[in-house]
Amino acid sequence: MTSLDTPTRTAPDADVDTRDMIIKCAKLTKMFRDFWMRNRVKAVNAIDIEVLRGEVFGLLGPNGSGKSTTIKMILGLLHPTSGHIAIFGRHPRDVAIKKQIGYLPEESYLYRFLNARETLDYYGRLFHQNRSQRKRRIETLLEMVGLDKVANRPVGEYSKGMQRRIGLAQALINDPQLLILDEPTTGLDPIGTRQIKDLILELKRRGKTILLCSHLLADVEDVCDRVSIMFGGKVRREGTVDELLVQESLTNLQTTQLDAEDVQAIEQLLEKRGKHIERVEQPRQKLEALFLNIVHEAQAEGVDTSGATGGGPLAEFLRGDEQEVQEDVGEALIDRLVETKPADAGKTSGPADATKTPPAEAAEPIERDSLIDELVSPGDKPEQAKPRDDRSSSEPSPVPEPQPEEDVDDSVLDSLLGDEKKKDK
């Protein structure tokens, strides 16, 4: 077995088309410095990560191993100390790629007094979706994450798991090509967890790329194609889940139930071949399967709940069969949001060669608060919604500032004045 001190990688083939390289980090390093600019913590230490189009990539590691710092650098929220990052072949701070990314931060960052529908409406406007687009997407997303029955309650009242669900819906509102999910199943009940896993697999089938960061190893094992395991800021192991987990020296056979005589006969047969049975046991179903059965039974009996419901099918617009062209409006919005557009932004039709991405050092430093200030006007800065249990500070989603549009005013006013409720009835 490889020692933990020896990093091993099963990187994608060297001849992978650069257009299929959605995330490429090379020798990425982040050093946090103290007030005197002395090096304090090497949070990320010369890591290489490559995520290909259409794969689910898991970033694993114990607390403090550098996962969140890596994600923040990938999102352009933190400036790397050294190394290179390319997202869709571009620099992570290139605004042209923002509309292709959906981000579920580790902690929710929501206006606590807006309800779920208003919350999604707000994010839909940030992506310059028109009213009918927003309405359709919001309703399907709410149903998909199982919050349609509680959509008129302020999100500040939501439980932690319900906040994860609305966070996920928010991350999907722009139908992103790359979805970055930081601890998506934390706080979710087993039904919600199963749904998120199914959703991730469905999105993958639709060609989306997903970077998943989680402590819940069983979840990661269920959905990830490849994983990187970090420790102390370094990638210690990387490979496909099968490569890392398969025990090549053992074979499991599953048959209909055997009695002692059958087992003895097989043992004798194996002995003749110089082999033996190591363990005989009756398989057990997983606790997850038992739990889900019990809940499905209760739902079938019509037992009432004030929490999230089961959730519905994948939102239609995520299935890729909706003919909406958002590229231009997204680009226009981004153009209006940034005063100085990078010289090459918007000119390249396809993803550029990752190797041409400017070095990370060339970018101006950007920290979380300044990004929020840049994206949200001071009066609009959202207050972090807390679930009923206390939690610490949180991350914003990488979304642009909302722009006025003809039909912007009335729906929020309507909903604040109660028309939304009437519509629901």
Ligand SMILES: Nc1ncnc2c1ncn2[C@@H]1O[C@H](COP(=O)(O)OP(=O)(O)OP(=O)(O)O)[C@@H](O)[C@H]1O
């Ligand atoms: N802003 C900061 N200033 C100083 N040190 C930081 C800062 N952010 C993170 N660190 C340090 O960098 C290291 C990696 O932290 P990071 O949050 O990336 O770990 P993580 O793997 O995401 O952990 P967790 O699983 O607990 O979320 C830790 O030692 C942490 O204390």
